[in-house]
Amino acid sequence: MEKVLVLDFGGQYDLLIARRVRENGVFAEVLSYDRITPAEIKAAGYKGIIFTGGPNSVYGESAPRCGREVLELDIPVLGICYGHQLIAFLEGGSIKPAGNASEYGKTTVFAQKCRLFEGIPEKSVCWMSHTDYVAELPEGFAVTAFTEACPCAAMADEARGIYGVQFHPEVTHTEYGKAVLRNFLFGVCGCTGDWRMDDFIEKTVEKYKKELAGKRILCALSGGVDSSVAAVLMHRAVGDRLTCVFVDHGLLRKNEGDSVERVFRGLFDMRLIRVNAEERFLKKLAGVKEPEEKRKIIGEEFIRVFEEQGKVLGRFDYLVQGTIYPDVVESGKGDASTIKSHHNVGGLPSVMDFDGIVEPLRELFKDEVRAVGLKLGIPRELVMRQPFPGPGLAVRIIGDVTKEKADTLREADAIFREELEAAGVGASQYFAVLTDTKSVGVMGDARTYGYTVALRAVTTDDFMTADWARIPYDVLAKASGRITNEVKTVNRVVYDITSKPPATVEWE
């Protein structure tokens, strides 16, 4: 299988580069610069190497640097930003602080003919983010692009297939960034682009077959996309040595628990333990109104359930987690103020005694996880499922949570989702919220005093920001009519027309 090595020097875009490479049908592996030797690179048969960017200056005391030997392996190299400067440094050029000439953001770049810039216009827009620049070229290199402030925005030693670009071809702001990477992969490295998701599956299964031979593995299954795909993938690798525990806290959507059971036990014949814990969760939540308090209680109760299961099932060597690349990026952001404490199964590793964590989807983006899920044969409804918070309906029931309220919300939510889907309305996430407002209504000739349900539907790319979905009035009318008719305790329906920010997607 042809593959390219993304050698990471501490940049924030390492996995994005890998993703861009994979989009071209070439497998990319990301490794930190100090985790692989030149001999290992050679032996692994990489078709090309990409040096990532990074926040350091090449002359800095603790600057991450690989040996010059990496450039002598007869494998094409593309250095990006810091990687570009590192190539110049290793080859004997010099790097200087750009001072006032530092560039950040969209910049006009003038490119010259070379294999890397094949088919790219002489003048285009690229994304720059640097405070140093290559001041003196190493021997054998020629300048292949410049900007107004940067005399060496790109350089090349065409004969050796070694290229450096000061700008970031992997970000979408660089107009011809994709073409630059394509030129490197196909024009310079000679890749054919025959890698498919199947290869990812095969490779991951092989890897864990070896690494986890004879080990017992636990997976906390939530029924969401990521943990489901991780579980089925690991099941392929270790079979019955994988046990999935699915905690039904009684705050799932209508029929959700049964459908999880049907897929994993029925379709895949996996060892699945469903813990029906509705009663104990509701007991813990009784009378609690504060959103963060609810999240904390549910998170802790999850851990208690797992601890108890651990006592019954015996010790597991590894825990599988459905961590995906955006989670990795999110958790790398330091202590940005907590808006909501997102709860999945983050607390498990600290209270249960595992040898380690297995995160088979760590390098994948959501759309790639979905592609893997479909290839593994997981039903489309599950793979395409919209996000659902770990604390479930508890954060969609405003105020205290009771079984009666959860049942009411489940019905209203199912109707709303059914109507949107029937009408083919495209939204990224849509659900119902049970407010804690009751209001007066009239049904037949009688007065009613019932719950107000709020409908929420948003469009978003990344869930960091979102807009409320412009659902046609007649679809809203139908959903509202059905909810007030079919769900006895509800007599009023409102539609939430707030974007994020200032609101959040969920109400709590």
Ligand code: XMP
């Ligand atoms: P907010 O409400 O913060 O939600 O705008 C953004 C996205 O995250 C989902 N969400 C969660 N997902 N565990 C999760 O896995 C949680 O605790 C959680 N809380 C919110 C929310 O549904 C939306 O898609």
